[in-house]
Structures are given as structure tokens and as C-alpha cells.
Amino acid sequence: MQFKDSILLLTALSLGAVARPHGHERRHAHPQINEIADKVVEEAPAVTAPAQVAEKVVDGLNQRDVGDEVYATINGVLVSWINEWAGGVDSTTSTTSTSSSSTSIYVPPTTTTAEPTTSTSAPAVESSVSATPASSSGGSWTSYPSDGDFSTSGFGATNYIAEALGIEWSGNTGLPWGSNIQQVSESDASQYRNVIRFEGSNTDDWTVIFWNKMGPNKQMTGFFSPNKALSFTLAPNEVAYVAIDDESTGGWTAYQGDDCPLSEYGSYAATWGEFTMRKAPNFSSWDVSCIQAQNAEKDIQGMSICTHDGSQCSSITKNMGKVTNAYTSAETDINGIGGNLKDEAVRLVVNLDYA
Structure with missing residues (x-):
């Protein structure tokens, strides 16, 4: 996959470039990843939180309906696609039973649109085992x-x-x-x-x-x-x-x-x-x-x-x-x-x- 063709990836890269992730994120990076990520950040307005960065990169996707044509400028190139995401859980997700837990493999939609949520919050899983x-x-x-x-x-x-x-x-x-x-x-x-x-x-x-x-x-x-x-x-x-x-x-x-x-x-x-x-x-x-x-x-x-x-x-x-x-x-x-x-x-x- 070319990085310029993935809205989801560019959203992630812009977040990563702002925060300068490293180690495993960069260790597995494509040779052009830093250049692309930095360009995305340079073209995006200044923000103060990761959720705002995501909203700027995928501007307007939260209001798209199925069948709407979506436009975005990525790496200086205007691209478009037909929105096919209608929200909710992907019906292609499959679950198979194992000996002690089920296995769920997430299969992404065929379009390149990002998921509409920008929330980064998740409930903490507090420890129940004493040190x-x-x-x-x-x-x-x-x-x-x-x-x-x-x-x-x-x-x-x-x-x-x-x-x-x-x-x-x-x-x-x-x-x-x-x-x-x-x-x-x-x-x-x-x-x-x-x-x-x-x-x-x-x-x-x-x-x-x-x-x-x-x-x-x-x-x-x-x-x-x-x-x-x-x-x-x-x-x-x-x-x-x-x-x-x-x-x-x-x-x-x-x-x-x-x-x-x-x-x-x-x-x-x-x-x-x-x-x-x-x-x-x-x-x-x-x-x-x-x-x-x-x-x-x-x-x-x-x-x-x-x-x-x-x-x-x-x-x-x-x-x-x-x-x-x-x-x-x-x-x-x-x-x-x-x-x-x-x-x-x-x-x-x-x-x-x-x-």
C-alpha cells in the first residue's frame, strides 16, 4: 500500500510525527515515512491535542453519508473516493473459539476512509493483583x-x-x-x-x-x-x-x-x-x-x-x-x-x- 493512498495511515502518521513516536513505530517504518509524516503536519493547522489533529487531517469525514464523494488533499495531490462506511461494527469481523478465549480478527473496510471517532480515552484496567x-x-x-x-x-x-x-x-x-x-x-x-x-x-x-x-x-x-x-x-x-x-x-x-x-x-x-x-x-x-x-x-x-x-x-x-x-x-x-x-x-x- 502506498502511504499517500491511506487516509487512516496519514491520520496516524500526523499524530505520530507531532508526538515523535519512536522505537517500534519507527523501526518498522517505510523509508519515506518521516518525509510524508512531516509534510502532513506542516500542512495541517497547529493543534494542541491528538484528537484535534485527527479531525483536521480527515476534515469533514464525520458528516459523510454512504454514497457521498469525499475529497482530500494528500501530499499535495487532490484525491477522492466514495464513502462506504455507515458506522457501527464491521459485519465482516469474525470470531472463533479457542481453549480459553475467542479470537476476533478485524477486517478493515475496502475504502480508505478513517473511522469517524477521534476519542483517545479508554477506561483504565486497574490491577487486581497485589505486588x-x-x-x-x-x-x-x-x-x-x-x-x-x-x-x-x-x-x-x-x-x-x-x-x-x-x-x-x-x-x-x-x-x-x-x-x-x-x-x-x-x-x-x-x-x-x-x-x-x-x-x-x-x-x-x-x-x-x-x-x-x-x-x-x-x-x-x-x-x-x-x-x-x-x-x-x-x-x-x-x-x-x-x-x-x-x-x-x-x-x-x-x-x-x-x-x-x-x-x-x-x-x-x-x-x-x-x-x-x-x-x-x-x-x-x-x-x-x-x-x-x-x-x-x-x-x-x-x-x-x-x-x-x-x-x-x-x-x-x-x-x-x-x-x-x-x-x-x-x-x-x-x-x-x-x-x-x-x-x-x-x-x-x-x-x-x-x-
Whole structure:
């Protein structure tokens, strides 16, 4: 698909270019993506929130009826199409039963019109699993189920555009949105394919907010406040375990204090962890990034992400004292930074307030 032919993608790109997404978003980008995204933003009026950006790029689509001809200037070229979207749930969505959850594959309409919603809000999925002291951790969470059958208990239905590639790939965002990410107990963690262990600060409470790259409005707005797939707070020396469903891509931010720092556009602007969890033969990948915090001129929190055996790590210390295999604004357009695995399962350890 040519980027200039997709209104939905250009809407997402304009949002991404304003907020300067990075890591997985840019790592899978088309070579021309930065040029196209920047041009869209240059031609759009100045705005202060992602929803307003989307409304400007797809101006007037919310009022179109089926059969209306729609016009738009994209990358300097006037294009038109016949609107065939009438609202509601796509009748081509299919659901099949699995052992513990249904699978729903979203099939997009044949037109290139964007969905009319511009809301980025979604109810937070609050944690119902208590954090535990780090001293009680043990190593059993790194094992795999003896029968080789990984659990999907607690996840919602899977939901993603299977045929989309590159930057268009939304990953599994869960149905409902955010139900692909959940906090689990240490005793249950080994039953899931993709698990991250979070280790808290030695001295202070830290809050973690998870999101999917693709927001609940099916645009690249998942990392904008107030979107939360999961949030929890770790007291000093506590740990928590998070399970992530297959084919998911997104990230988390971690911060000390009452409120997460935000950029002027409303994106989370504390240090990020980013992930893409895929089954073999595809690679799962992750990285630490401070691009959002750095560009927003906010404090840069320390964070490290390592495989449980320490063989691969990505880390940034407080205020970029030391950067190892991680993203700063200087690496915004570089692909491949961070760790990657093509194993049966993913077991990562995140150290917050990393010094």
C-alpha cells in the first residue's frame, strides 16, 4: 500500500510525527515515512491535542453519508473516493473459539476512509493483583508449562489487522481494548507465554502505565493520556508480574509522584519501555527509550530491561548518565536498537529507578 493512498495511515502518521513516536513505530517504518509524516503536519493547522489533529487531517469525514464523494488533499495531490462506511461494527469481523478465549480478527473496510471517532480515552484496567516483596520472587516464574500449552486466561479476545504490515500493523489490542495486558501473580506467571517482572525502586513508590501502540480509536494514539491498558504502583522493593498476549505491540512508562509527565501534545513523557510480542518464527523485541521525555524537556527516569538471564539488556540511567542499547532523541530514526528473541516464550526483567 502506498502511504499517500491511506487516509487512516496519514491520520496516524500526523499524530505520530507531532508526538515523535519512536522505537517500534519507527523501526518498522517505510523509508519515506518521516518525509510524508512531516509534510502532513506542516500542512495541517497547529493543534494542541491528538484528537484535534485527527479531525483536521480527515476534515469533514464525520458528516459523510454512504454514497457521498469525499475529497482530500494528500501530499499535495487532490484525491477522492466514495464513502462506504455507515458506522457501527464491521459485519465482516469474525470470531472463533479457542481453549480459553475467542479470537476476533478485524477486517478493515475496502475504502480508505478513517473511522469517524477521534476519542483517545479508554477506561483504565486497574490491577487486581497485589505486588509482592522482591525477596519472595524465586525463579519459578521463568519456567514454561509442562504440557507446552501457554495460558490465555484473563485476556480478552485477540483483535488485530492480520494482513497489515510495517507501521500499519496495530498488533493485538485486545477486545475490549487493553484486555491483552494483565497483571498476574508470581505463582501463575510461568503459565503465560510473554511475562515481564517489574522490580520497584529501593526508596520510593513508582507507578507504571501500559498502553497499546494503536489506541482505542484504531489510530496511533495509544501512548496519549488518559489511555491505559493497565496501571499499578510499586512500593519500595516490591515486584509485579505482567502477562502480555501474543501479537501485541505497545509500551509502558514509569514515574515517581502523583502524575505522569506529559508532552505539550498529551503523550506520556516519562522514560518508556517498548515491546512487540510475537510467536516464532517472528521475533519479539523490546527497548528502553527516553525520546518523549527528552523532547518534552522533562526529567529522564532510569530504567533497564533485560532477559531474565541477563544475556540481552537495554538501559538508560537517570538523566541519561549512561545509555546502553537504548533510544535517545539522537537515535530517533535508527532501527534495531534494543533486544530481540525468537524463542518459545519471553521472560523479561524491568528495573525501575535504574541508576
